Amino acid sequence: MAEIRIQDLTKVFPNGTVAVRDLSLDVADGELLVLLGPSGCGKTTTLRCVAGLETQTSGDIWIGDRIVNNLPPGERDIAFVFQFYALYPHLSAYDNIAFPLRATRVPKAEVDKRVRAIAETLRISHILRKRPQRLPSGEQQRVALGRAIIRRPQAFLMDEPLTNLDAALRVDMRVELKHLQHELGTTMLYVTHDQTEAMTMGNRIAVMNRGVLQQVGTPLEVYERPNTLFVAGFVGDPPMNLIPVELAGDGLRSDDGQQITLDAATADLIKAQQTGRELVLGIRAEDIRLTGSGNGGDLRAEIATRESLGDQTLYSVALNGQFVQVTTAPTVRFEPGEAVELHFDRSRIRVFDAATEQALV
Amino acid sequence: MSSVTIENLTKRFGGTVAVNDLSLYIADREFVVMVGPTGAGKTTTLRCVAGLEKPDNGTIRFGDEDMAGVSPAARDVAFVFQNYALYPRKTVFENVAFPLKPRGYTKVEIEVEVTRVTGMLRIDNLLDRLPSQLSGGEQQRVALGRAMVRTPRVFLMDEPLTNLDFQLRAQMRSELKRIQRELNITFFYVTNDQVEALSMGDRIAVLNEGRLQQVGTQDEVYDKPANLFVASFIGSTRMNFFKCAYNADKGTLFSAEDGWSLQATEEMRAGVQASSDPGNLILGIRPEDVQISSQAGDGNLEGQVYVVEPLGDRNIYDVTVGPNLLKIKTPATLVLDPGVQVSIRFDMSRAHLFDGVTEQALT
Numbered sequence: 001m002a003e004i005r006i007q008d009l010t011k012v013f014p015n016g017t018v019a020v021r022d023l024s025l026d027v028a029d030g031e032l033l034v035l036l037g038p039s040g041c042g043k044t045t046t047l048r049c050v051a052g053l054e055t056q057t058s059g060d061i062w063i064g065d066r067i068v069n070n071l072p073p074g075e076r077d078i079a080f081v082f083q084f085y086a087l088y089p090h091l092s093a094y095d096n097i098a099f100p101l102r103a104t105r106v107p108k109a110e111v112d113k114r115v116r117a118i119a120e121t122l123r124i125s126h127i128l129r130k131r132p133q134r135l136p137s138g139e140q141q142r143v144a145l146g147r148a149i150i151r152r153p154q155a156f157l158m159d160e161p162l163t164n165l166d167a168a169l170r171v172d173m174r175v176e177l178k179h180l181q182h183e184l185g186t187t188m189l190y191v192t193h194d195q196t197e198a199m200t201m202g203n204r205i206a207v208m209n210r211g212v213l214q215q216v217g218t219p220l221e222v223y224e225r226p227n228t229l230f231v232a233g234f235v236g237d238p239p240m241n242l243i244p245v246e247l248a249g250d251g252l253r254s255d256d257g258q259q260i261t262l263d264a265a266t267a268d269l270i271k272a273q274q275t276g277r278e279l280v281l282g283i284r285a286e287d288i289r290l291t292g293s294g295n296g297g298d299l300r301a302e303i304a305t306r307e308s309l310g311d312q313t314l315y316s317v318a319l320n321g322q323f324v325q326v327t328t329a330p331t332v333r334f335e336p337g338e339a340v341e342l343h344f345d346r347s348r349i350r351v352f353d354a355a356t357e358q359a360l361v
Numbered sequence: 362m363s364s365v366t367i368e369n370l371t372k373r374f375g376g377t378v379a380v381n382d383l384s385l386y387i388a389d390r391e392f393v394v395m396v397g398p399t400g401a402g403k404t405t406t407l408r409c410v411a412g413l414e415k416p417d418n419g420t421i422r423f424g425d426e427d428m429a430g431v432s433p434a435a436r437d438v439a440f441v442f443q444n445y446a447l448y449p450r451k452t453v454f455e456n457v458a459f460p461l462k463p464r465g466y467t468k469v470e471i472e473v474e475v476t477r478v479t480g481m482l483r484i485d486n487l488l489d490r491l492p493s494q495l496s497g498g499e500q501q502r503v504a505l506g507r508a509m510v511r512t513p514r515v516f517l518m519d520e521p522l523t524n525l526d527f528q529l530r531a532q533m534r535s536e537l538k539r540i541q542r543e544l545n546i547t548f549f550y551v552t553n554d555q556v557e558a559l560s561m562g563d564r565i566a567v568l569n570e571g572r573l574q575q576v577g578t579q580d581e582v583y584d585k586p587a588n589l590f591v592a593s594f595i596g597s598t599r600m601n602f603f604k605c606a607y608n609a610d611k612g613t614l615f616s617a618e619d620g621w622s623l624q625a626t627e628e629m630r631a632g633v634q635a636s637s638d639p640g641n642l643i644l645g646i647r648p649e650d651v652q653i654s655s656q657a658g659d660g661n662l663e664g665q666v667y668v669v670e671p672l673g674d675r676n677i678y679d680v681t682v683g684p685n686l687l688k689i690k691t692p693a694t695l696v697l698d699p700g701v702q703v704s705i706r707f708d709m710s711r712a713h714l715f716d717g718v719t720e721q722a723l724t
Contacts, residue, residue: 038526123684168599175679175686179668182699194527200670200677220693223673236673238531286674305538307560308579310596311649311690314560316535323535327674330580336542 001187002064002154003029004050009059011045019045021211023059027155030185032178034202036192038234042211043191044159050189051080051157063154079153083161084144084173087132093139094119094128097146104151118146121183122176138172141165145176155187162197174201195235199223207231224284226350229357232282238314238325241288243281244354247271252281252351256320260298260344270351270360278354285327287348290315290340297341303334317342362546363423363514364389365410370419372405379405381571383419392541392548394562396555398594402571403551404519410549411517412436423514439513443520445504447492453479454488457506464511478506481543482536498529505537509544516541518550522557534560555595559583567591589643589720592713598648598677601687604717607639614644614714619683621662623707629714632723641717648690650711653678653703660706666699680705 004027011020020042027033035043048054050061052073061068068076087096094115101111119125122142132140149156162170162177178201181188192198198205199219207214207222207230215227226232232240245252247270251261260281262270270279291297301319308314308330315326317340324342334340351361365387372380380402387393395403408414410421412433421428428436447456454475461471479485482502492500501521508516522530522537538561541548552558558565559579567574567582567590575587586592592600605614608622612630615622623644625633633639654660664680664687671693678689680703687705697703714723 123681123686171599175668175670178670179679179699182668196672199672219671220673223671234528237527239528284674305535305542307535307538308583309556310559310579310583311647314535316539325535 001029001152001185003027003031003062003187004155004189005060005062006046006050007060007062009046009049009061010057011042011049011054012057018211020049020056023208023211023213025206025213025216027187027189029187031203032181032186032188032190032201034190034192034198034205035208036195036198036202036205036235037208038193040210041208043193043208046208047157047159047189047191051078052076053080077154079148079151079156081148081156081158081161083164084141084148087140087144087147089131089133092129092131093124093135093143096132096143097128097150099147100151114150115146118150118180118184121180122146137169141169141173142176145173145180149180149184149186155189158188158190160192160194162192170197177201196237199235205235207234209234224348225359226282227359229280229282229352229354232350232352236284238285238327240282240284240350241324242352243283243319243322243324245279245281245351246277247274247279252279254299254320258299262346262349266351266361273360274353276353276355279360280352280354282350282352282359283344283348285314285325287345288324288326289343289345290317290326290328290332290334291343292334293339293341295341295343297343299342299344301340301342303336303338303340305336306334362389364391365515365547365549366420366422367406367410368420368422370406370409370421371417372402372409372414373417378571380409380416383568383571383573385566385573385576387547387549389424390545390547392538392550392561392563393566394550394552394558394564395566395568396552396558396594397568397574399553400570401553401568403553403568406568407517407519407549407551410515411438411440437514439508439511439516441504441508441516441518441521443523445501445521447500447503447507449492451491452488453484453490453492453495453503453506456492456503457510459507460511474510475506478510481509481540482506496529497525498533501525501533502536505540509540512544513546516544516546516548516550518548520552520554521550522552523554530557537561556597559595565595567594569594585722586645586713587722589645589715589722592645592715592722596647598688598690600645600647600713601651601685603644603685605642605644607633607636607642609633609639614642616683619685621682623661623709625714626709626712626724628724629709629712632714636716636723637718638716642723643715643717643720645713645715646707647711648677648688650708651687651689652706652708653680653689653691653695653697654706655697655701655703657702657704660704662705662707664703664705666697666701666703668699669697678703 006025009023037043049056097115098111205222206216209230215231250267301317304318305316312327317324367385370383409416457475458471484502566576569590575591605616613622614625664682667681668679670677676691680687
């Protein structure tokens with residue numbers, strides 16, 4: 001396996017659309033990097049440039065120690081997976097997994113060794129002699145995964161391969177694919193629009209929007225410290241609460257004049273960087289505590305709705321014409337219409353500049 | 362406004378029984394969500410209530426009024442589908458106002474109604490736009506507005522949020538719930554998404570293969586699933602299941618094959634008495650009711666970390682225990698690497714026991 005380096009990649013389509021703008025990104029050897037963003041953000045175009053299915057307008061793509069800009073897809077020594085294709089029904093699970101290797105004339109003993117190793121990792125050693133249609137769908141999918149990944153190219157490129165599976169199977173396959181990638185030390189660039197998939201699978205996540213890379217980091221870095229308003233609103237279920245505020249003294253003031261105190265150092269940091277008056281306070285649903293009135297909270301608001309999620313409860317709280325989401329343990333109980341106070345965990349607050357959309361603290 | 366009573370509803374298509382002897386009461390102004398996998402019979406049930414399908418058997422009443430022979434239009438229901446067909450060349454205002462004109466509303470009345478409804482849906486700033494100029498979420502709200510504008514007796518909704526992306530879907534869930542409260546109208550809502558069901562419904566009706574499995578509040582279907590199907594279908598991270606048998610002498614549940622044994626609770630011991638076969642039981646436990654520790658001997662099972670899935674505020678650990686893969690939800694602060702040996706402890710007071718033959722709950 002090898003690393004992938006994308007340097008200053010720009011792709012402009014003939015109609016003038018800039019699909020990818022000046023993107024630089026490294027996928028380390030043995031890393032699973034997820035490229036995440038909404039449809040049209042340029043993630044698939046990026047992947048197709050790496051694969052050689054699109055020619056970039058400018059910039060370089062390295063696979064290992066080679067620049068591959070001018071190599072056709074077949075000579076880049078990478079595997080591109082769109083989905084896990086249906087299995088050959090007349091072949092055993094073993095022969096299905098071995099299939100891509102036999103086509104490339106790998107010695108028989110080597111084929112056997114690799115099929116058995118991958119089957120062991122996928123926990124399907126005991127069913128290798130069975131035909132696919134006799135297997136439960138979860139095991140069929142693992143056979144398909146084994147077949148997709150048995151080759152040893154420099155890197156794997158995956159374009160939403162789990163999208164067409166039903167929800168339960170998608171969750172199972174997420175786990176198996178991540179396990180397999182970790183065990184084999186495969187370099188993988190994986191594209192998805194599904195933030196849960198990105199969070200749960202990636203060693204790191206690269207978030208894109210409108211052709212521009214927003215942030216690269218581990219799932220927790222991106223979740224806890226989003227760099228831009230876009231990342232804050234895109235990553236997390238629910239996404240980060242974003243509340244319009246402005247700086248007032250040593251604190252933040254909401255549109256309806258309520259005051260959120262900050263320590264002086266944080267306030268100074270904001271003052272030094274802000275480009276205008278308008279700021280946005282970002283805080284995650286689990287970093288807000290709810291109490292009844294008269295408990296010295298940061299903001300007074302009113303419960304709009306309560307949604308049970310089983311192991312958690314999600315409250316939607318009406319605050320000055322917007323709704324703030326708060327998750328609590330299922331034992332915390334407030335009724336719609338009830339007056340409450342929101343207490344913010346200071347260590348978890350982000351503040352963004354509304355004009356530049358960049359995080360200040 | 363009206364209650365809806367469905368009694369012994371059966372609907373067949375050729376040889377297929379789509380809905381099988383289903384009875385369900387929806388109280389006036391209640392928000393009931395019917396949830397189940399594709400092909401469970403949800404949409405057929407909804408279409409029977411709307412009058413778009415004729416039941417083979419059973420009755421449907423709105424209040425005390427039998428709906429047999431009453432045309433869809435005369436039932437005074439509003440139906441919102443997954444594919445919201447808006448009139449492309451009409452503005453938002455004209456789309457929302459559309460059902461009012463043939464009903465003889467004056468211009469002023471139409472103005473008042475459209476303003477009220479679009480305000481509630483927060484699309485009152487978009488009244489002059491065409492559907493093509495709106496986002497998916499805004500289009501969906503216009504479709505809702507068109508349905509809401511004439512205060513029907515019952516609101517019927519068939520997966521109205523399915524085509525929205527997940528951020529919008531989450532937002533629309535709480536919006537819909539708020540709107541139902543404000544409108545104070547009976548909502549009968551159908552979805553295959555258990556998150557929508559749990560989060561929106563006053564009560565949830567779980568359907569599978571045409572048969573009603575359980576009706577109850579969120580807490581009831583989540584904490585007291587009536588059978589294996591409900592237990593596995595409800596919950597964002599699926600419940601863990603283990604085949605096991607009961608040892609009456611020791612009062613334990615055990616698996617000889619996987620080599621574990623756990624003390625049964627009093628409730629389980631009582632439940633086993635009603636089982637078809639004490640040698641064929643299934644233990645179910647939710648991912649958040651399992652604890653994981655890197656200290657050997659800290660729990661009652663041993664396992665190995667297979668994969669770690671961070672969700673942001675929590676982690677899901679996938680752990681192999683013998684041939685089984687177990688899902689465990691932990692705080693985000695717990696960090697264990699793949700391959701690490703771990704001890705696992707079940708909170709048995711939160712575990713569920715099922716009959717392996719009938720698949721019904723025993724606890």
